[in-house]
Amino acid sequence: MAVVYQALHRRVSSLICRLHSTYVRKMRYLNQLKEDDSLCRQAQTSGTFYLFHNLSPFLQKVGKKYLVPQLSAAEMKGILEKFQEAEQWIEKSVLIGCSDEHRPCFALDLGALDKSVIESELQGSFTDLRKALFVLDGKDSPLLALAQSLLRWHDSHQYCSKTGQPTQKNPAGSKRVCHASGVTYYPQMSPVVITLVSNRSQCLLVRQPSFPPGMFTALSGFCDLGENVEEAVRREVAEEVGLEVESLHYSASQHWPFPSSSLMIACHALVGAQRAEISMDTTELEEARWFGMEEIVEGLKRQPSSSKQDDGSFLPWFPPKQAIAHQLIQEWVQQQTA
Numbered sequence: 001m002a003v004v005y006q007a008l009h010r011r012v013s014s015l016i017c018r019l020h021s022t023y024v025r026k027m028r029y030l031n032q033l034k035e036d037d038s039l040c041r042q043a044q045t046s047g048t049f050y051l052f053h054n055l056s057p058f059l060q061k062v063g064k065k066y067l068v069p070q071l072s073a074a075e076m077k078g079i080l081e082k083f084q085e086a087e088q089w090i091e092k093s094v095l096i097g098c099s100d101e102h103r104p105c106f107a108l109d110l111g112a113l114d115k116s117v118i119e120s121e122l123q124g125s126f127t128d129l130r131k132a133l134f135v136l137d138g139k140d141s142p143l144l145a146l147a148q149s150l151l152r153w154h155d156s157h158q159y160c161s162k163t164g165q166p167t168q169k170n171p172a173g174s175k176r177v178c179h180a181s182g183v184t185y186y187p188q189m190s191p192v193v194i195t196l197v198s199n200r201s202q203c204l205l206v207r208q209p210s211f212p213p214g215m216f217t218a219l220s221g222f223c224d225l226g227e228n229v230e231e232a233v234r235r236e237v238a239e240e241v242g243l244e245v246e247s248l249h250y251s252a253s254q255h256w257p258f259p260s261s262s263l264m265i266a267c268h269a270l271v272g273a274q275r276a277e278i279s280m281d282t283t284e285l286e287e288a289r290w291f292g293m294e295e296i297v298e299g300l301k302r303q304p305s306s307s308k309q310d311d312g313s314f315l316p317w318f319p320p321k322q323a324i325a326h327q328l329i330q331e332w333v334q335q336q337t338a
Contacts, residue, residue, distance in 0.1 A: 030098055030104075034095065040172045044073065044171070048073075048104075049073070049105075049106050050107045051069075053126040054109070055109065056127055056129065059126075059136075068143075069124065076108070082121070083113050091171070092109070093108040093173070094106060094108075094151060094169075095174065096146050097146075107147030107150065130258070134304070134320045145257040149261035153187045153188075154176065157176055160180065162178065166178075167185060187261065189262060191229075191232075192220055192264050193229060193233050194218050194328070195236065195248070195269045196267075196325075197218075197237055197270075199273040203329070204241065204289070205288075205318075205329075206240070213308070216299070216316050233248050233269055240280070240288070241285075241288050242277075245270070245271060246270050246272055248267050248268060248269040250267055251266040251331060253324075278290075291316070295316065300329065302316070
């Protein structure tokens with residue numbers, strides 16, 4: 001009987017802890033906001049807002065730091081009163097999270113309004129998200145990435161693919177509905193494998209023509225229909241650099257808003273040193289080469305602005321800390337020094 005009582009006590013205690021968990025309560029509250037339209041509208045009157053203009057987030061520079069201001073509902077109202085039809089703009093916002101104290105956070109794109117008026121009023125600027133990721137604190141980057149992806153999805157899904165009729169966003173922005181057909185659309189992410197290839201003593205990094213000068217990163221590519229992660233990694237490595245993967249292991253995952261909304265699945269892949277000659281696919285890549293430990297360590301220290309040399313060429317530099325490619329490269333360095 002004592003054993004049964006102890007087991008029951010542990011189960012009840014575990015349940016109580018879960019019910020009182022800050023994380024659990026926050027997730028359940030967010031789900032309520034997505035499902036209860038009236039509750040979400042009420043939350044918009046007390047929540048905070050991230051501002052965008054044509055998908056570029058609003059930043060303020062304070063000293064040497066760049067910050068992402070969260071505007072209160074009252075501050076939003078004060079700005080929107082300078083424009084016509086202010087009330088309708090709040091309805092265009094999308095829910096992107098909430099604080100531990102259950103203060104909801106929304107994102108709103110004011111792309112149809114005069115950018116200079118807003119920037120002057122708030123003493124800041126709308127900045128391309130790719131550039132913003134290089135200067136922002138890590139805690140703001142995931143929310144901005146989510147916000148941009150969700151705002152872009154709503155902008156590109158205003159009509160039903162079945163009927164051609166307009167779709168309507170729910171207040172939280174978690175779905176769109178075509179009332180003519182009854183079809184409900186939900187935001188989706190595309191799975192992408194991003195792989196750091198190594199041959200034990202070196203790792204392979206690549207450039208695409210669209211990259212900023214000097215920037216190298218890990219191989220990446222969309223998963224094909226029917227593929228698992230392992231198959232996608234092996235195929236991408238074979239296609240892009242002509243190498244055959246001997247073994248691979250998973251590292252981590254990350255939502256990434258470019259080019260639309262992707263789930264980056266990060267892996268390390270090992271190829272044989274005796275068969276490490278690169279055969280690059282020039283339709284995809286501009287450059288692909290092996291980097292040794294010393295060059296990687298120097299590249300991790302280098303900023304884009306300091307990579308240009310006197311002769312006009314660029315020293316290699318790598319994606320910002322917020323990008324999972326940076327994490328893969330750091331992990332490789334740690335493995336080499338372990």
